[in-house]
Amino acid sequence: MLNVLRRGTHGFQTESAGADWRPGPDVVWIDLVRPTREEEFAVETALGLELPTRDEMEALEPSTRLYQEDGATFMTATLLAHSSAPKPHATPATFVVGKGVLVTVRYEKLRAFEVFGERVREGEAQSAVSALLGLLDAVVERLAEVLGRAGDSVEAASLSIFQRPQSGNFRPLLTDLAHAQSVIALTRNSLVSLARLLSFAALAPEISGDPERRAHLDSLQRDAQSLTEHASYQSSHVSFLLDAALGLINIEQNGIIKFFSVVAVVFLPPTLVASIYGMNFDRMPELHWPLGYPFALVLMVISAVLPILWFKRRGWL
Template sequence: MLNAYGTANGCLTEFPATAAPAVPPDTVWLDLVEPTAEEEAAVEAALGIDIPTREELAEIEASSRLYQEDGAAFMTANLIRRGDNDQPESSPVTFIIKDNILITIRYHHPQAFPVYVKRAMKPQTTAMTGWGILISLLEAVVDRAADHLERAALIVDDTSKKTFGAKRALSGVHKQNPRRGVNLQQLIENIGEEGDFVSKMRESLVSIGRLVAFMQAISDQMRESKQTKENRARIKILQRDIVSLTDHATFLSGKISFLLDAVLGLISIEQNGIIKIFSVAAVVFLPPTLVASIYGMNFEFMPELHWRIGYPFALLLMVVSAILPFYYFKRKGWL
């Protein structure tokens, strides 16, 4: 799909689709979403550049995603979106600047794109040129990344409360079992999902940071000819935002690793508790079993067999031999 945009009265306007792929005059942004061969050929013929295909995007090395060719700047970064199943999806998106026209090539649908288009349809205070739209689009991507990280932070905090049982009674009495009804396996799955998402988000932010640094280098070369001071200032702010979000993603990764270790430790503690119960039960019932075994032997000369109180005596002995170890363990704090 080829979406062409122009500007009018400081707003972004979308050109109507045509039967045959074409680049309308006064275009400032061409958004190619899963483009066909005909659409790629039309853009290449109109702008005189070689657009990378989907296979070429997948094969591009991370060190070769930023380059200049045929008077155009090619910049590729991995962008993240949450799919229909809420799973993170990462895919490269290419940004091309040629003659102050922005071309974007993508094969998935990051939410930052429709959000920016909807917002840009209203009057803007920033320059509506190819460079200005590129910076605004990256600002929308970074804002979306911040929203994703905030959501991940909320999930991590909620998982932390379930793990460590932060709920306390208002009266100040000791809390009840804070993990009653908590599925530790589900907690591990949630932690794993958020850990995977934060890791991919951090990789995405690093690639966007490299892209913005490349833009800064190009803007320094262009000086006042094609890039305004306002855009250069926005690029610097964008760089600082990316650094802040990268640091936040690193912090969340560390917290997620800590939570994962904590949940695994809790699982180990619960397993040890179960084993301890079986061990104590075995020790408690061992003396009564010994007494029953002794008095279960059918020897002819066993004085207790002729006692009138022999049977109650054996039962009492078994009960006492079971209570004494249990009381001893309780005094020691082992139960």
């Protein structure tokens, strides 16, 4: 799909890109979402640029992700997609600034792009560079929002772990923590990738020669750095909570085993007494004794109480 933003208009316009497609002089931003080869070829022909393939976008080498060619600056970052879904994942997104337009290539729906689309309706993004900086603002804000939501989830899990009733179910808590850890890790990777993009964007001729744009970019870099540090803290907090949850599980399991061990030890001596007097021998001193039965019962009670007193004295109960 090929979306076009024109200067002075509100919102995107979806266009069909044929072989003779050309952007008008008022085009500010060309957004390619899951583009076909025909759409890529049309944009490349119209602008005289060679857009990176999906394999090049997913590569980790800086030479294929951040470079300048044919008077344009090519920058690819790995962004978080579907953060609220059960299985969030990372997806590459390419930003190209040159020939007076901003070109973005992506293969997933990204919330930051939709948020920035709402801002465009308010009259922002009157040039390619302002569109780029505004879009990067939206990306950073979206990652901050995702981190904030993950932090709330982690805090709720923390309260549930340390204030939960005894013998409660830990499975939902561990599931929530695992999902939060996955989102935080993917968000941190996105921020690291975005930080590299922001550093390279300062080399773009459209930005390097403008102090105001450089200051805006520096502010974005500081935001990305602080969010990266916050993501690292959140990740360590989740690791602590996972260890705490596993520790509490072990404590409860040890308590259960301890209970059954004490019960087994307490009933072992009475069982021994009952086994002895349950033997079918003719010559047993207490067999015909009138007080034999009460004597056996008292002996079993004493043999059960003595281990309990011993455990309490040792501090095991």
